[in-house]
Amino acid sequence: MEASAPSKGIFDSAHLEEREHVVELLCKAYWMEIETVMSYMAASVNLDGVRAQEIKESLDEDIDEELGHAKQFAQRIKELYGVVPGSEGFSAEQSFLQPPDEQTDIVHVIRGVIKAETGAIEHYTRLIEETESVDPVTQDMTIAILRDEQGHRRLFEGFLREYEVEGVV
Ligand SMILES: [Fe+2]
Ligand SMILES: [Fe+2]
DSSP, X not given: OOOOOOOOGXXXXXGHHHHHHHHHHHHHHHHHHHHHHHHHHHHHHHOOSTTHHHXXXXXXXXXXXXXXXXXXXXXXXXXXXXXXXXXXXXXXXXXXXXXXXXXXXXXHHHHHHHHHHHHHHHHHHHHHHHHTTTOHHHHHHHHHHHHHHHHXXXXXXXXXXHHHHTTOO
């Protein structure tokens, strides 16, 4: 009896379809991070007022983290023989994170951030589920990123809570 060749996992030619699917999911994740960088950058600069400072600083820190996530997703796309998409492939989805009418409207931004983080959490949870026993390396990377997003969301839920307690919203 001939021994079968060792499995190459996600790189196995028999798993081409799965690999292409993972690349698709990674491209969506990549665009989500890029759009989040754009939205957080705008909000971290636009907001006005004494109380906005904490939010601005927090968003400013997040920009670097989200950019780091985008880089990781891009690198993984490459490793899976995909191509990181060019800017023409981008289409915006964060309608809820456009600048508010009043730049002192902190609650609008906090709610937008929670929504963006929730969207990321949902997509990354799907990525983790769909890479289960298919591509453990992508899964492992995404689990670490998911934890960051859960932390971001929790932080902004805390900010929102403060405004709710005060009856501002
Ligand atoms: Fe992120
Ligand atoms: Fe995040």
